[in-house]
Structures are given as C-alpha cells and as structure tokens.
Amino acid sequence: MQEQIRNVNTLEELQTLYASVFGKNGTMTIRLKEMKNLDNEQRAALNLENTALREAFKNRQIEIENAVMMAGLEKQKLDMTLNPESENFGTLHPLTCSLADISYILESFGYELRTGPEIEDDWHNFTALNTPSYHPARDMQDTFFLPNDNVMRTQTSAIQIRSMDESKGPIKMFGIGATYRKEMDATHSPMFHQIEGLNIGKNITMSDLIADIRVFLQKFFNLDNVELRIRPSYFPFTEPGIEIDMKWHGDKWLEIMGAGMVHPNVLRNCNINPDEYQGYAFGFGWDRLAMLKYGFDDIRKFYDGDIRWLKMAGK
Ligand code: PHE
Numbered sequence: 461m462q463e464q465i466r467n468v469n470t471l472e473e474l475q476t477l478y479a480s481v482f483g484k485n486g487t488m489t490i491r492l493k494e495m496k497n498l499d500n501e502q503r504a505a506l507n508l509e510n511t512a513l514r515e516a517f518k519n520r521q522i523e524i525e526n527a528v529m530m531a532g533l534e535k536q537k538l539d540m541t542l543n544p545e546s547e548n549f550g551t552l553h554p555l556t557c558s559l560a561d562i563s564y565i566l567e568s569f570g571y572e573l574r575t576g577p578e579i580e581d582d583w584h585n586f587t588a589l590n591t592p593s594y595h596p597a598r599d600m601q602d603t604f605f606l607p608n609d610n611v612m613r614t615q616t617s618a619i620q621i622r623s624m625d626e627s628k629g630p631i632k633m634f635g636i637g638a639t640y641r642k643e644m645d646a647t648h649s650p651m652f653h654q655i656e657g658l659n660i661g662k663n664i665t666m667s668d669l670i671a672d673i674r675v676f677l678q679k680f681f682n683l684d685n686v687e688l689r690i691r692p693s694y695f696p697f698t699e700p701g702i703e704i705d706m707k708w709h710g711d712k713w714l715e716i717m718g719a720g721m722v723h724p725n726v727l728r729n730c731n732i733n734p735d736e737y738q739g740y741a742f743g744f745g746w747d748r749l750a751m752l753k754y755g756f757d758d759i760r761k762f763y764d765g766d767i768r769w770l771k772m773a774g775k
Contacts, residue, residue: 465516471524478517488513554773555653555762558680558750559636562655565679569672571634571657576619578638582609584618588729589697597696602642604650612640616656617697620722620741623658624730631660631739636746646758653746660722660732660739666702669719669740673704677716681753689713698741699723714752717744 461481468474481488488510495503563573576584582593591597604612619635635656644650659668670690677686687707695701698720705713719742724734747759754773756762761769 461513462516465513465520468520469524471521471528474517474520474524481513481517551771551773553762553770554750554754554756555747558753559746561680562746562749563634563636565676566634566655566657569676570632571659572632574619574623574633574635575637576613576616576622576635578613578640579606579610580613580618582611584621585611585613585615588621588726589615589617590723590725590729591696595696597694604640604642613637614641615639615743616654617741617743619656620658621726621730624660624727624732628732630662630737631658633658644760646760647748647751649747649759649763651763652748652759654743655746655749656741656743658722658739658741660727660737662737664739666700666721666740669721669742670704673717673719673742677706680749693718693720695720697723697726704742708752716749717742719743 464477465474468477480486483489491506492510495506498506567573586595586598587593601614603614606612616635616637616639619637620633623631623633623635635654635658637653638651639654640651641648642650657672659672670688674686674688677688678684689705689707691703691705693701693703695718698718701718701720703715704717704719706716708714719740722739722741724738727734727737747762750762751757751759756773761773
C-alpha cells in the first residue's frame with residue numbers, strides 16, 4: 461500500500477485511492493470495523509498500520525501540492541524588465557481644484573474663509589439682507605421652503621450676515637458653499653455653489669472692489685489682463701449694486717458676478733454703524749467659474765458622479 465501511495469502523482473488519484481482505503485466501504489474501514497474479532501496483538505498492529513497509512517497519504521498530498529506549486533512557478537517566468545501595469549489613480553474633482561485656486565487667491569488678498577449652514581433661517585437668507593417678507597426681490601430666487609421659516613440657502617450672502625453678526629469691526633471674509641434653487645437645465649442645477657466676498661472697513665470704496673476682482677480674475681484664468689464691464693444692477697442688499705462682465709476670448713461679454721456696496725440697512729441689521737463702517741460684497745457661481753476655466757458646458761456633469769467624465773475632467 462505504502463508503495464502504491466508513493467506512485468500516485470496527482471491529487472485526484474490520491475483522493476480516489478484514499479477513498480478506497482478510508483471511505484465508507486474502504487479496505488481499512490472494514491478491517492477497523494472487524495477489530496473486535498482480533499486479539500490484542502493484532503489490534504495493536506492494525507492501529508499502527510492505520511496511523512502509518514494516514515500519515516503516508518498526508519505526506520504524499522503535501523509532496524504533490526508542492527510539486528504542483530513548483531511546476532506553476534517554473535512556468536510563470538517573471539520578466540523584470542517589463543513596465544508595471546499603470547495604477548488606477550483617482551483624480552481631484554474639478555470643483556475641488558478650482559476651489560483650491562480660488563481660496564489661494566482670495567486668501568492672498570487677506571480674505572478669510574467662512575462657511576455657514578445650508579439650511580438657513582429666513583433672517584440670514586433674506587430679512588437681514590434687506591429683503592423682508594413683502595419684498596418683491598424674494599421672487600428673484602426660486603426658493604425651497606422648509607418648515608419653521610427655514611429655507612435651503614439660496615445664496616451664500618447668508619454667510620456675510622453670520623460674519624457681520626460676530627464681528628462689529630473690520631471684516632474681510634469669503635464664504636463658500638452649496639446653494640439651492642428650483643431650477644434645472646444645462647447651466648442651472650437645483651444645487652450649485654457660490655462664493656461670496658465681503659470687505660467692511662472705514663475707507664472701503666467701489667474701486668477697491670473692482671481692483672480685487674480684476675486681479676482675482678487675472679490670476680484665476682491665468683491671463684495677463686482682463687477687460688471688465690461694470691453695469692448697474694439691483695440687489696436688495698447693495699447700494700449701489702453692479703454686475704461685472706468679463707471679455708471672454710476677445711469677443712464675448714460674460715456675466716461673471718453680482719456685487720455692490722453693502723446697503724446701510726444690512727449693516728444696521730447686524731448692529732454695525734453705517735456712519736462709521738462701509739464696504740462691498742460680491743458673489744459668483746463657483747461652478748460657473750470652473751465651467752469657464754475648464755471649458756465644460758453642462759453643470760449637471762459636476763454632480764453625476766460619472767467616473768469616466770470626472771477622470772477626463774480631472775486631467
Ligand atoms: N447673492 C447674489 C445672488 O445670488 C449675488 C451677490 C452677492 C450680489 C453679493 C451682490 C453682492 O444673486
């Protein structure tokens with residue numbers, strides 16, 4: 461038997477042989493069942509034989525397994541000069557990249573980053589921004605209303621109010637975050653992002669605003685010069701209010717942001733004395749700026765989570 465075990469060369473054959481010895485009707489199984497008919501000496505001999513056979517099977521199994529492994533390794537020649545397969549790295553989301561640029565530039569101008577809640581109360585999103593409940597300008601933004609006078613923040617201007625609530629003195633901040641409005645097409649998503657700037661001090665003027673925006677746009681788009689067009693506009697929380705357009709690729713005017721001097725009522729609502737302090741605010745679409753920079757034409761792609769698009773966009 462021992463000899464037979466040693467001559468087996470595959471695990472399958474070994475399995476068959478094992479079954480013929482130790483299986484239900486295996487030779488050893490039957491002999492062990494008849495053990496009661498044997499005398500002590502014969503029993504001891506049978507026990508020894510049994511153990512030796514089991515061991516022989518086990519050893520042969522290990523030998524065969526090792527042989528199979530070695531044969532596999534033998535075949536599997538490693539060519540150490542081949543280039544390794546390239547790793548499947550992720551990329552930063554284009555919004556993340558553009559935010560890093562935007563923050564870097566604004567921080568270098570001395571603006572400090574602020575955030576606020578996406579579920580806002582009526583006061584921070586509208587009323588404190590000189591837009592009381594009867595104000596027709598509320599209709600300029602298609603608001604998602606929530607119970608208890610809360611809304612999904614329609615504008616990051618709510619973050620200005622939070623900053624002014626905390627500090628009575630000079631403030632130079634920028635707020636970033638998601639904003640929500642009931643609109644949806646290629647250039648509008650119900651959730652989008654805004655960036656808001658606020659600069660309050662004793663001698664702040666509109667020309668400080670335009671200077672910062674000009675340099676900001678030059679740096680963000682890597683341009684030597686940008687041509688701006690300032691148009692009067694209306695926002696309840698600015699006086700005067702303006703819109704800033706930028707000449708794009710030498711021929712088109714693009715509307716880039718809303719801005720203006722902070723309305724004295726807004727300062728008063730935050731217990732800042734408008735006879736002592738004044739300042740400007742500006743707000744723009746972070747997604748929109750990123751779309752321009754990277755040449756994307758559909759804002760919804762930012763939120764689809766389509767890995768193929770994100771990979772392409774992240775390059
Ligand atoms: N909050 C305005 C909007 O969403 C943008 C803005 C911000 C305008 C600050 C002026 C000053 O349309």
